[in-house]
Amino acid sequence: MSRLEVDSLVALVDGNEIVRGVSLTMQSGDKVLLFGPNGAGKTTLLSAIAGLPRVRVASGRVLLDGEDVTPFPAFERARRGIALAYQIPPELTGVRVSRLASLIAERYGTHSLLQRLVDMLEIRHLVERDAFRGFSGGERKRVEVFLTALMKPRFALLDEPDSGVDVDSVKLIARAINFLVQDLGAGVVVVTHTRLLAEYLGGGATGYVFNSGRIECRGDTLEILNRLEKRGFDGACSE
Numbered sequence: 001m002s003r004l005e006v007d008s009l010v011a012l013v014d015g016n017e018i019v020r021g022v023s024l025t026m027q028s029g030d031k032v033l034l035f036g037p038n039g040a041g042k043t044t045l046l047s048a049i050a051g052l053p054r055v056r057v058a059s060g061r062v063l064l065d066g067e068d069v070t071p072f073p074a075f076e077r078a079r080r081g082i083a084l085a086y087q088i089p090p091e092l093t094g095v096r097v098s099r100l101a102s103l104i105a106e107r108y109g110t111h112s113l114l115q116r117l118v119d120m121l122e123i124r125h126l127v128e129r130d131a132f133r134g135f136s137g138g139e140r141k142r143v144e145v146f147l148t149a150l151m152k153p154r155f156a157l158l159d160e161p162d163s164g165v166d167v168d169s170v171k172l173i174a175r176a177i178n179f180l181v182q183d184l185g186a187g188v189v190v191v192t193h194t195r196l197l198a199e200y201l202g203g204g205a206t207g208y209v210f211n212s213g214r215i216e217c218r219g220d221t222l223e224i225l226n227r228l229e230k231r232g233f234d235g236a237c238s239e
């Protein structure tokens with residue numbers, strides 16, 4: 001059983017305080033859904049947890065199984081099991097998806113998962129293409145979730161894996177996320193703006209409302225979504 005603790009995290013981008021004191025704790029098998037308005041700082045929070053260099057942690061810590069990983073760069077955190085799937089993955093000309101997948105499978109010892117994930121996400125037709133080059137929005141997301149799952153992370157941070165994705169593909173992505181949690185024992189943090197993915201991810205997920213750099217409340221995901229849809233973000237946390 002692994003544990004990820006975010007302790008009073010304050011994070012800056014270009015000197016601007018975007019994440020303003022966030023604490024959350026989760027374990028293997030936990031599903032956390034993060035809801036928040038555009039510009040709230042969700043991507044910045046995930047980037048700070050993953051250790052991306054564009055975000056500077058001003059105070060607070062990220063602990064993985066009790067070890068303070070805040071001083072470690074992103075690749076070191078990834079090696080230890082914190083994987084981030086980008087909101088908009090970069091195009092890699094000349095690098096095929098299959099090549100990236102082999103490198104990841106080699107490093108993380110996950111060759112046995114490769115074909116299963118390709119089938120699960122229905123991306124057979126994409127693996128011999130340059131990674132993300134000319135991919136549609138939905139194809140991008142499926143391949144990004146594929147590469148993230150192939151790292152067999154202890155904690156996967158998924159930034160809007162359903163954005164711009166058609167309903168059938170949301171189902172495939174949800175299936176892969178549920179596989180990550182149930183079969184691989186990962187904890188997942190999923191940023192989303194929509195109900196469909198939350199429903200496919202099923203019960204047992206905890207919803208967080210994140211606004212202006214802070215967690216405002218948490219609770220049963222579907223109850224939070226009901227309040228959000230009725231009252232918007234300003235009323236989502238009042239009873």
Ligand SMILES: Nc1ncnc2c1ncn2[C@@H]1O[C@H](COP(=O)(O)OP(=O)(O)OP(=O)(O)O)[C@@H](O)[C@H]1O
Nearest residue numbers: 013014016018036037038039040041042043044045
């Ligand atoms: N270099 C920068 N200088 C100033 N502000 C920045 C900089 N980079 C990002 N921001 C701001 O930080 C805020 C948080 O951005 P972030 O991408 O984390 O939000 P988000 O909650 O993920 O939004 P969305 O739902 O639209 O993806 C935004 O208001 C953004 O404009």
